[in-house]
Structure formats: C-alpha cells, structure tokens
Amino acid sequence: MDLDPARVAAAFGPGRPxxxxxxxxxxxxxxxxxMLSTTRGRWVVRTDRLLGDWHRGHAHRVHRLESAAWRxxxxxxxxxxxxxxxxxxxxxxxxxxxVRVSRWLDGRDLRQLGxxxxxxxxxxxxxxxxxxxxxxxxxTEIGAGPEDETALHPLADWHEWVAEAEAADHxxxxxxxxxxxxxxxxxxxxxxxxxxxxxTVLVHGDTSRANVLRTPAGYALIDWEGARADVPWxxxxxxxxxxxxxxxxxxxxxxPQVVRPLIAAYLDRGGPAGPADVxxxxxxxxxxxAVVAWCLWLALxxxxxxxxRRTFGQGIVASAAQDMPRVVRSLDGWAALLR
Numbered sequence: 001m002d003l004d005p006a007r008v009a010a011a012f013g014p015g016r017p018x019x020x021x022x023x024x025x026x027x028x029x030x031x032x033x034x035m036l037s038t039t040r041g042r043w044v045v046r047t048d049r050l051l052g053d054w055h056r057g058h059a060h061r062v063h064r065l066e067s068a069a070w071r072x073x074x075x076x077x078x079x080x081x082x083x084x085x086x087x088x089x090x091x092x093x094x095x096x097x098x099v100r101v102s103r104w105l106d107g108r109d110l111r112q113l114g115x116x117x118x119x120x121x122x123x124x125x126x127x128x129x130x131x132x133x134x135x136x137x138x139x140t141e142i143g144a145g146p147e148d149e150t151a152l153h154p155l156a157d158w159h160e161w162v163a164e165a166e167a168a169d170h171x172x173x174x175x176x177x178x179x180x181x182x183x184x185x186x187x188x189x190x191x192x193x194x195x196x197x198x199x200t201v202l203v204h205g206d207t208s209r210a211n212v213l214r215t216p217a218g219y220a221l222i223d224w225e226g227a228r229a230d231v232p233w234x235x236x237x238x239x240x241x242x243x244x245x246x247x248x249x250x251x252x253x254x255x256p257q258v259v260r261p262l263i264a265a266y267l268d269r270g271g272p273a274g275p276a277d278v279x280x281x282x283x284x285x286x287x288x289x290a291v292v293a294w295c296l297w298l299a300l301x302x303x304x305x306x307x308x309r310r311t312f313g314q315g316i317v318a319s320a321a322q323d324m325p326r327v328v329r330s331l332d333g334w335a336a337l338l339r
Contacts, residue, residue, distance in 0.1 A: 003099060005036055008045055011091055012080045012101045015040030035104055042104035044077065049304075050096040056087055058227075059098075063088030065202040066224040068138045074131060075220040078103040105222065107215035111246045122261045125243055127219045128212060129265030132204075132239060136232035136271050140202035149200065149229045150290045152190055158183055161296050172299040172314045175321035179292065182324045186285040189331075193234075193282035198274065202227055203235040205287075208248050233274030234283025236266045237338065241284060250288040250320040252327050254334040263338060276338035278331045288327070292320045 005017035015038030024033040024044070034045045050056065066079055066089065080101045082091035090098040110124055158180060165173035204211075206226030213220045240262040244253035267273060274280055298305040298313030305313065 003045075003047060003097070005045075008036070008099060008101065009038060011083050011093070011099075014038050014043045014080060014101055021045060036101075043080075044102050044104050046100050046102075048090070048098040050087070050092065050098055051303075059088035059090050061088075061202065061229075062224055062227045065135075065138070065140055065204070065227040068140060069135060069221075069224070072134065072138060074134055075215075075218060076224070077105050077220070077222055105213055105215050105220055107213035107220065110209035110212045110214070110243075121244075121255075122257050124212060124214075124219065125240070125258045125262040126265040128207060128221075128239060128243060129236065129262035129267075129271075130269045131219075131221055132207065132232070132236050132262075133266045133269035133271030135204055136201055136235070138201070141199065150205075150286050151293075152187060152286055152289065153293055155184055155187060158293075161293075161300070165296070165300060168300070170300065172296065172317050175318045176296055178321045179317070179324060182328050183289065183292070185328055186289055186324070189278065190282045190286045190289075193279040198231045198233075199272070200229040201232055203230045203232060205230070205235075206248075207235075207239045208242050209246055210248050212243075230283050231274065232272045233280060236263065236271055237280045238284035238287055241281075241334065248291075249316050249323070250291050250327075251323040252284060252288075252330075254330055254337055256337055259334075259337045277335050280335065280338055281331050285328075288320070288324060292317060292324070295320075 005019075005021050009015065009017050014036070018037045018039065021034040021036040024035055032047045034047075036043045036045050066076075069076060070078065079089050080103075082089060082100060085092045087098070089100045089102075091100065092098055110121075162173065162176045162180065165176055204221060204224060204226065205228040206223055207221065211221060211223045213222055240259045241252035241254060243262065244255035244258040245251045294303075295313035295316035297303050298309045299317055300313075301310055303309075
C-alpha cells in the first residue's frame with residue numbers, strides 16, 4: 001500500500017488534509033512518524049511493518065494500556081481508533097503495512113532542559129512520579145504475564161552476537177565484547193530479583209525526557225509503544241534515574257533533585273512500593289540490556305536495519321560500553337536515595 005495523506009485521512013477521519021505531511025525526527029535519529037495538518041487540527045501519523053506474531057501481541061498490549069490511560073484522563077495525545085482490519089491502534093490495510101494516527105500536542109520535551117531551567121526538573125519529576133503511580137493503578141495486572149515482559153536474553157545469546165560481530169570484523173565488536181562482564185553481572189541481578197515473583201502490571205516502558213512534553217495545558221506523556229509488563233516499583237525507580245539524563249539510551253544518573261521528588265510523588269499517589277535496595281534496579285538493568293541487545297542487532301544489520309539505523313545502533317552500543325559499568329558500580333550508593 002502506498003500511503004499518502006488523502007488515504008490515511010479517508011481511513012481514520014481526522015479531517016481533510018491541508019497539503020502534504022511533514023516527516024518528523026526523533027532527536028535527530030530515524031523516525032517513521034509524520035505530522036499531518038487537516039481541517040480538524042494536527043495529527044501524528046506513524047507507520048510500521050508487521051514483523052510477526054510477537055509484534056501482533058505487542059500491538060494489542062499497547063492498545064490495552066493506552067486506551068485505559070486515555071479513559072483515566074492521564075494527559076497524553078488522543079489516539080484514534082483505526083478502521084478494520086486493525087491490530088490494536090494500528091490499521092492493517094494489506095500485507096505487512098501498519099499505520100496509526102494520534103493527536104499532535106504542541107510542546108517541548110524535557111531534553112531541552114539546560115542549566116538555566118534546572119529548577120523545573122524537580123517539578124517535572126513530581127509530575128512523572130504521580131503519573132507513573134496512576135498508570136500502575138489502572139488495573140492492568142490481568143493479562144500482564146511473562147509474555148508481556150522485556151526478554152532477558154541468555155548469556156549464550158550475547159556471546160553468539162559478539163562472535164558474529166567479530167567474524168565480520170565489525171566496528172561494534174570491540175565495545176560489545178567489553179560489555180560481556182557487566183552484562184553477566186546485570187543479568188544475574190535481574191534473575192535474582194525475579195525469584196520472588198513480584199507482581200507485574202502494564203507500564204509505559206519508555207518514560208524519559210524525550211517522551212514528557214511541556215504543553216500550554218501542562219505536562220503530557222507521549223509514545224506508548226514501549227508498553228510492557230513490569231514491577232511498578234522497578235519502573236518508577238528506572239524512570240527516576242533515567243530522567244536525570246537528557247537522552248535515551250543505557251545511561252542513568254543518581255541525581256537527588258530528580259530521584260527523591262519522583263519517588264516521593266509516586267508513593268504519595270499510592271504507587272506500589274518495593275524493597276529500597278539494589279533489587280529495585282532490576283527493571284532499569286533489564287531495560288538497558290534490552291536496549292543494548294536491540295542496538296547490537298541493528299548495528300549488525302538485523303531487523304531490516306538501514307545504514308542510518310546501523311550507525312545509530314553502533315553508537316548506542318559504544319555509549320553503553322562507557323555507561324553500563326559505571327551504572328552497575330553505582331547501585332549500592334544509589335539505593336540510599338530510595339529511602
């Protein structure tokens with residue numbers, strides 16, 4: 001299917017297009033999103049290709065959480081229900097083609113916070129903490145089983161991917177090889193934390209400075225495509241330490257001006273609590289491991305990665321080689337910020 005503004009508008013009904021759509025970037029990185037102006041406002045049109053049964057299940061999971069959040073009044077872009085045939089919020093007109101439409105929100109994301117706007121970070125952190133608690137209380141525990149969780153890859157898989165990079169003499173091989181010890185340590189911590197089988201619910205899964213907007217009406221949470229099952233306490237801790245960093249990726253900072261107000265707001269709003277020790281970082285480490293695995297695949301050309309995405313993946317793996325050892329070494333000290 002050749003997508004164009006007229007066909008998308010006819011399918012979803014957001015109004016008559018006013019010209020062509022405008023491609024959107026994601027922090028300067030490749031994106032499959034466009035902004036479309038119509039007689040009824042501005043909209044984000046996102047496209048993708050159906051990659052298999054796991055992708056179909058993920059789309060239904062996102063729909064379950066995103067629709068519950070919208071009904072609960074959590075500030076977010078309004079998603080448009082797609083016409084049939086549909087998979088979650090995606091219209092699947094033919095073959096592997098997927099397209100979804102949501103309301104455009106005017107605003108600026110938190111990546112643009114600099115030294116001059118530093119005092120607003122604790123305010124944003126409090127809003128995020130409250131919002132994470134609201135999401136945790138949406139009653140999405142039913143259906144949030146192991147198949148909805150981020151995969152924790154066996155160490156044998158990591159060694160296989162590194163061997164593939166080395167056999168191809170790929171530039172990503174060296175940073176990937178250097179990551180193996182910290183990957184082993186992080187994987188062991190996550191496995192130990194999961195032994196107690198803590199309760200999981202569906203969480204946003206990608207709450208970062210990139211996905212929190214400051215709009216004229218207040219803050220809003222965008223991009224729900226990372227929805228997954230997780231322990232809500234682990235998700236709150238993960239976000240509290242990621243929010244201190246301007247960009248997405250396998251990094252975190254123990255900034256008290258961000259961590260303490262976010263955790264306090266989360267608990268004040270009734271978010272489920274958990275142990276304030278290194279086990280609280282299991283969600284963060286599992287998320288970072290997933291990011292590194294995905295980006296290693298991209299660097300190697302898997303997942304239909306084009307040259308731009310291969311370069312992006314290699315950059316993230318290289319930054320992880322610098323950041324993840326520091327993160328793992330910091331966990332004992334950071335745990336004190338949760339108490």
